Amino acid sequence: MKRLQGKVCIITGSSGGIGKGIAELLAGEGAKVIIADILEEKGHEAVKEITAQGGTASFRKLDVSDGESWQGAVDHAIAAYGRLDILVNNAGIAFSKPIIDMSLQEWRRVMAVNLDGVFLGIKHSVPAMKRNGAQGGAIVNISSNYVFVPGKGQAAYCASKSGVNAVTKVAAIEYAHDHIRVNTIYPGFVDTPMFDQVCSQFGKSKEEMLSIMARTVLLNRVGKPIDIARAVLFLASEDSDFVTGAELTVDGGEVIKRTFYDDMEKLAKEAAGAH
Ligand code: NAD
Numbered sequence: 443m444k445r446l447q448g449k450v451c452i453i454t455g456s457s458g459g460i461g462k463g464i465a466e467l468l469a470g471e472g473a474k475v476i477i478a479d480i481l482e483e484k485g486h487e488a489v490k491e492i493t494a495q496g497g498t499a500s501f502r503k504l505d506v507s508d509g510e511s512w513q514g515a516v517d518h519a520i521a522a523y524g525r526l527d528i529l530v531n532n533a534g535i536a537f538s539k540p541i542i543d544m545s546l547q548e549w550r551r552v553m554a555v556n557l558d559g560v561f562l563g564i565k566h567s568v569p570a571m572k573r574n575g576a577q578g579g580a581i582v583n584i585s586s587n588y589v590f591v592p593g594k595g596q597a598a599y600c601a602s603k604s605g606v607n608a609v610t611k612v613a614a615i616e617y618a619h620d621h622i623r624v625n626t627i628y629p630g631f632v633d634t635p636m637f638d639q640v641c642s643q644f645g646k647s648k649e650e651m652l653s654i655m656a657r658t659v660l661l662n663r664v665g666k667p668i669d670i671a672r673a674v675l676f677l678a679s680e681d682s683d684f685v686t687g688a689e690l691t692v693d694g695g696e697v698i699k700r701t702f703y704d705d706m707e708k709l710a711k712e713a714a715g716a717h
Pocket of ligand 1: 454455456457458459460461478479480481504505506507532533534535536555584585586587628629630631632633634635636637
């Protein structure tokens, strides 16, 4: 028996990158997936690929920052498949600028997609999941390990992703009685179009950047969409029946390496200076 047989799920930002990886894995486990994204052409391509593999998928245009657009996506799930069981709030945008150079409009755009998108997704999906009675539902929100190791230029991104964790925990408390579990995943660097954007910000080729970033990771490599997808599958399936309000870091040990080794380096320098 497949782990998500008959489950209906909406995955935001799944026309490409991590979201597409999640959609492919969940569809392979028997879920009926709705590819919900602003990118139509790529979304339809993803649907074709999933159906060619024997999965069930459809595309719905969704701007996660728009409440009306969300209601349309949930209505689509009910009309096409009769229910909604799983929501993966994956859509997000990267943005890098020092605080004093950032306009309020730029700050608000990051918040609108990365944080309002998660709030709206939960707000519009929970009523549909409540109709599942004791079967409830599962919501997985994608944050970022930048929350633990913030960098220059990341004020809006880190603030939005920290907010995702707060909303997750409150939603877990509010909807536990409806058998709806809500959890957060913190990915580290993952090789996707968003990662390509980071490479160009640093003026580096992708190969250079992959090698630099791999050195910051305990497991010595940058992540792949499937690494995150496997964690989503766990949190979306019955395997995590007793897990809600939790935070799962999926970064190959990057946060540990950066905090532990940075400290060790400082200590070593201090010790060397003392002699
Ligand atoms: P990506 O840019 O490759 O893909 C993001 C997808 O979201 C795209 O298909 C895009 O069209 C869609 N999208 C953007 N704005 C949208 C909107 N308003 N409404 C609906 N869809 C929208 O990014 P990715 O690397 O696959 O990232 C996926 C998630 O993982 C994001 O939330 C990101 O912040 C997070 N994340 C990524 C990394 C990484 O290194 N790639 C690391 C940590 C966290």
